[in-house]
Amino acid sequence: MKNVKNNDINTVSDDLDKDISWDMENIKEYDLKNENEKEHITKKDQQRIDKEYQKKIVERKKKFLESLKTENEVFDKRTLMNLYNLLVGKHVDELSGIINSGKEAVVFRAEGTDSETGELEEYAVKVYRVSNCDFKTMWKYIQGDPRFHLKRSSTRQIINAWVEKEFRNLLRAGDYINTPFAILKRENVLLMELICDEDGNPCPRLKDCKVDYEKFYAQIRDDIKTLYQDAKLVHGDLSEYNILVQDEEPVYIDFSQGVISQHPLSKTLLIRDIKNVCNFFKRKGVKTDYQEFYKHVTGSELHLLDEELAKNY
Secondary structure, three states, rough: OOOHHHHOOOOOOHHOOOOOHHHHHHHHOOOOOOOOOOOOOOHHHHHHHHHHHHHHHHHHHHHHHHHHOOOOOOOOOOEEEEEHHHHHHOOOOEEEEEEEOOOOOEEEEEEEOOOOOOEEEEEEEEEEEOOOOOHHHHHHHOOOOOOOOOOOOOOHHHHHHHHHHHHHHHHHHHHHOOOOEEEEEEOOEEEEOEEEOOOOEEEHHHHHHHOOOOHHHHHHHHHHHHHHOOOEOOOOOOOOOEEEEOOOOEEEOOOOOOEEEEOOOOHHHHHHHHHHHHHHHHHHOOOOHHHHHHHHHHHHOOOHHHHHHHOOO
């Protein structure tokens, strides 16, 4: 699919405006308190209300698209529609900036109102760039997972499965360890809880802050064990970059590469995760032993063959 350049933003806005009838059917909410009030509104008043609401929708779309232009992000039309539909469906009220931007994905900060409490909530919206994703790598992680059955030739299906996998992994892991709560997914867009402090500031990565490293190492060892033995999951890409620090506790993010314990790559990825963790804490002066760590997690000795396979992966 052709990418939308920043200078094509008006064209995309025009395309989105063609969907105005869809928006009107799905999010029309007039300030009418009861059916009796509806009966007393004249046809002229109704047309005026329709026109005002239509203008509000168009302005909201243009504001939304302009915000993406300001952030210098480039997405295809389908992705823009998925993002806009988060606003249409009232899942979020606005996207308020970028938290992190990488080659394959960008994470937006979003704000919304809790439907039950009416309180302001902070969210993270992770968007995978369809044009930049490494589909061959994604396929390796999806292929051996019995939860997914799809054709390799369909790149759109692969990326949708990739986001679905992260969504499921977050929910599954969240029952046992600290992770962001996954709320919903729309193709290549994932909406989840924002891990932040009391003031709403995104929590820092383990890499970027100072903690009680002995305590954190012990906690992470136990969390990986719990994830493996109870949740039957392996993170698959664990490092100081994918662990946040909130209230002096580790919170684990980026579960897209996570695999279930029955996956053919589970041991290889587990060994890699353990070595990454050990290497980080060793640099911080903590005494580590990746072989003992592996036994703590799995209950078994680390076989030389498995370790060699992990080295070459």
